[in-house]
Amino acid sequence: MRIIAKDLICGEADQKLLELLRSELEPLPRYTLWLCGEMGAGKTSLVRAFLYSLGLSDRTPVVSPTYTIMNEYKVGSDWYAHLDLYRASQGFSLDELGVNDIRPFKGILVEWPEQAGEAEMLPPTHKIFIETISMEERSYTFAACD
Numbered sequence: 001m002r003i004i005a006k007d008l009i010c011g012e013a014d015q016k017l018l019e020l021l022r023s024e025l026e027p028l029p030r031y032t033l034w035l036c037g038e039m040g041a042g043k044t045s046l047v048r049a050f051l052y053s054l055g056l057s058d059r060t061p062v063v064s065p066t067y068t069i070m071n072e073y074k075v076g077s078d079w080y081a082h083l084d085l086y087r088a089s090q091g092f093s094l095d096e097l098g099v100n101d102i103r104p105f106k107g108i109l110v111e112w113p114e115q116a117g118e119a120e121m122l123p124p125t126h127k128i129f130i131e132t133i134s135m136e137e138r139s140y141t142f143a144a145c146d
Contacts, residue, residue: 037130078106
């Protein structure tokens, strides 16, 4: 794992953080970002800020896919999948969900990736680790999985 940024302290909508994510991820033809952090760490908030920074209309709600498991967003000509696998259980299937073949997703953003189990794990190209410091600040460590 190659560390891109370590202990970057800011809020989830911080322009430096969003630019770092865009500059590392968006040149890739396809990527899978694991969002790692405790409950309430701000994983969905970071996904929301990131998608808006890519040009998603701020009239499009970006909400947690805890109950739907996956939400899809189109930004320009690119599709993004936002998954929350917290409720994934025995019998869960990424193929049934359509992640691998429903669309050519440019970005797959995964909360609670380890919950899917080894057979259904989406291998990450990148991981971001989020630690809560205060209501306004988090510590982010961003890494490439080369």
